[in-house]
Amino acid sequence: MSQHAAVRVPDGLEARRALGEPWVSWLDRLPGLAREVLAEWELSPDGPAMHGHCSLVLPVRRAEGELGVLKLALPDAESEHEALALQRWAGDGAVRMLRADPARRAMLLERLGRRTLAEEWDVQACELVGQRYARLHLPAPPQLRLLSDQVARWTASLAALPAGAPLPHRLVEQAVSLGRELTSDPGERRLLHTDLHYDNVLAGEREEWLVIDPKPLAGDPHYEVAPLLWNRWDELAGDVRAGVRRRFHAVVDAAGLDEERARDWVVVRMLHNALWGLRDDPGQVRRGTRELLTVCVAVAKAVQD
Template identity: 65%
Template sequence: MPIDLSAVLATFAGRDEIWASWVDTVPGRVVALLEEWKLVPDGPAMHGFASVVVPVLHQRDRAVLKVAFPDDESEHEALALQHWHGRGAVTLLRADPRRRALLLERLHPTDLTEHWDVEACEVVGGLYADLHRPALPQLRTLTSYVERWGAALGSLPRSAPLPRRLVEQAVSLGHDLVGDPASVGRVIHGDLHYANVLAGDRAPWLAIDPKPMSGDPHYEVAPLLWNRFDELAGDVREGVRRRFHATIDAAGLDEDRARDWVVVRVLHNALWAIQDGDPDPAWLTTCVAIAKAVQD
């Protein structure tokens, strides 16, 4: 069957010239990969924020072909998936890192976004043990990023729309964590939230779309707190704390260390919003509310 990518590629319209150049290459790349890997399209194309996904048949087995935007975060996605060998994550069947192409087992479209958030946090926390394996030397280190982001956070003017106390706390915590050998050495997913866990046949739930680094498992918790944040309206403090404790209890993480990483990570989120210009006040409020809730 012919593959129509027009509707999917239209979702990337309006981004910058680098994105436009990538979009121009996608149709030819997909067609070439379908032919070279002997894949048969098996349904309408889909997309993530930075990738095109085509359901295919591979030797009569159901799979998906993923072609991703060549950003730094996903550079070693194939390497991490190969390292996990399907334990806790989608299985990698074939890869061409140069073309950012992956052939993956096909999972179900059901993710954790509609599940009770505490139960979903327990599911994600339960995946950590399989994913947080000894890191590969090729991976960038979490601390190399945090050191740079911490310096930028500390350089914000006092007039920045963030509580100065929290800014200074996050800078200090980040500095201490960068200097701690335990902040590197394990493969971390980097973006493990409700929509990046799909239902499977060989396992109830499997992670997808890693942004792998050599880092600290305690870094993983924060996205579960800011995603689906609107559901916590009227009960932010208790809601954040329920999610936080459900996750760290399921994973057996250290509470203090996980808390420190949450504070650092949400303040970095606020930093990036400010750096991008005209930050959404609601997003800055969310970041501050999470940092305060885990410490109350």
């Protein structure tokens, strides 16, 4: 491919400039980085550019004709060990990585279909994800950051919330107590995806469903459940409690997890999500943040009512 071939960053990804640094610097570099990697790895574009929340995804064809996608991710903590996780899984239940340059956050991946688990019945989708946990939760590589260290920091921040924060005080206290308990008894250090929801499971050819886009940490597999509960939220309208509980029990039963420990992690994780929402909106709470807080509180209550 020509060194001068244009690579257009999709508008949805360009819009992240509004978030300031490090987005601006990365987006400035991104077209040149894409041209550089395409030329170096002898890849030809094979369709319009796509994007995730923090990555450029280019359909490509290798010199020998094999189809793939080139993924270039924002160089942040979440993407630091993505290639390491995919290497560890070696295509077993997850997308196969064909080549990587972690320093540049560049990966060549096998090409999967566009269909995701979001198109399946949510309870069945939860069962499918739960059935894959055992294949994904391998002994963690030593390079990974520890979930327990992260949770200890987030729990300390949650404990420091002012009394007037727009969250039920009882739930905040409960999440702080549980967070301290879970970090003092962190359990096995397993390779965690940490963002395993419906849109991160794509249709494949060698397997019906394959996992993508890990944000890996080392820690307790029970941490993985919560994203399946808060995503596809609109589908739960009318009976949130029953819908959340159906999903929770579907994934816990399919994975053979300890129900009480999974429930505790859901409570902790939902209150941490609420904390991050308040941090991103430090002034008057906007509508989007209020909706996030409502979801977080509703999930935390539903799994234990």
